[in-house]
Amino acid sequence: MSNDETTAAARSQAAAALAAYDEQQRDQAARQGRPIGRMSNRFHGPIKHAREQPNGRRSSVTVSEPAAVVWLEGRRLLIDTGDGGRALRGDDPMLVEHDPYCPNRIVFANRASFARTMTRLDGQPRARFAFVQSLGLSTMYPILTDLLTHLWWLPQGRDETKLNQWAQAFNVQADRPTTIRRLFGEFAYDETPTFSMVSALARAEAWGMAAGQWRSLSASCAAFKNAEQYTDLVEAITALDRQLAERNVIARSTNIIDIGSARARDDDGRLTLRRASVEEGIFSHKLRSRLLLNPLDPNSGAHCRSSLEKVDVAADESIHLLLGENRRLREGRYLVAKEPFTGGMNRSTARWSDRTQPGRVRRDVPLDVALAGAPSGE
Known part of the structure; x- marks a missing residue:
């Protein structure tokens, strides 16, 4: 057997062992009648950002509670910012206005609500959310069902992609925006995140979104580099989780x-x-x-x-x-x-607008030099 065949066989065995381990944990959750913890670390905690002020200085801003929650009610896409739900439009300020130093934390109920939001966007907002979608597990724009699946084992027989299945499993029965906030706050959020790498995750995501909205080679490279570093950070946090130690050894991570x-x-x-x-x-x-x-x-x-x-x-x-x-x-x-390398994360590579584009550089030169370089008119 060649080295490639041996490696493929080892990966297949590891994948089968992981599937069996996950099934065993979900069976145990079913016997207990409640989800059991999969990870002890949380990716979502208070995150400090440096917000740029109009005077050019920066001040520290902490993002904790969700600024808004988004969910589907039948075919209607709704958003709630704490003052009652409303229909979500593609030009909603929560989606369009973007601060790369301190983006709004919006929690989406499930993948369907995130996908429907994507269809409402175009231009730069769509490009930013496309970058978030490429990450798989967002810090600032989490998909709640994906996040809960990463952090908990849902009892066997329940659908991990359905928010109501998680709500029933955790015995959280309320209106939809309250349910989303409670599930996020009580089961996915941590006031004291274990790893300082959580802030690095937020920076990589924010700068990747800022770079991803521009169509240029340098901006694409910056977005790719931030996405790569974000993935490395998630893998490191997962690999160092005490509660996942047995599973990570099986996965060889x-x-x-x-x-x-x-x-x-x-x-x-x-x-x-x-x-x-x-x-x-x-x-x-x-x-x-x-x-x-x-x-x-x-x-x-x-x-x-x-x-x-x-x-x-x-x-x-x-x-x-x-x-x-x-x-x-x-x-x-x-x-x-x-240890993931985070020292070279790139900020946005923004293009000049008409207002910020520098003017033409002029230099004072002697008259004879200026006349020598002038068009001859022939």
Whole structure:
């Protein structure tokens, strides 16, 4: 069997194991008669943005509660901003007006309501929401049913794409906008998100939307780069989730390592390194990689960073590591994921409008030079 065939077989086995694991969790939720937690981390928490003021300065703005909720009632697309529902039009200010530093957080009930909203938009608003759609799991414009599916296992026999199925499972019975706000606030939102990467998610999404509205090569590259970094951040947050540890090991998206008390020195004798051994998962990180480590024991502190300095494979095929020292690292078992690179996220690449386009540059030159360069008239 070739390497490609071996890899394909391994992926097929992992996919089958994941499907079986998910079915088992949903069966357990059905026995309990209530959804059970899938992830302990939340992608949606208070997010700080730097809003640009008219005087050129920036002030910090925190986005928490949804600015609006959108849902379908039969064939009618409705929006509620807290003052009663109204029909959603394509030129609604909530959709058209956009602040790249602090966009409105709008919660869509399900994919159908998001898709119907897309049909109402054109031009730049449509391009911004098309970027959001490409992410799959938005921070600022979440689709509630997708978000709940990512965070909870719904009891077997219920449809994850139906909002009323989630409302019944959580015993939330109210009018539609109140139901959406309660499901988001009580089961998808966290006042104290575990990872600071949540703010990085919001920045990548906001800047990607701002870049995605322009049709130029540089803007398309900026939007693609932000979408790529957004995906890397989501994968890192998911891989480091304690509650998903067993599933992530099956999916081969994380490792569990055991860090002992022993220390070592690098080849130059300058740096102190921590010794660790790989317990679970296929270790595929490269030397000098920047790693994120999250302790499996929540009482052992928060996640921290380290670097992979050395990898040794023993005769019994066990893998031993040397990690860069970090004062937050303690003895114990950790989840490991590659640290996403967020330092190069691009802001919008906006075109000049007629009002902002710079004027023609003029230079004062000697008269004889100006006459020499003038048209001859022939």
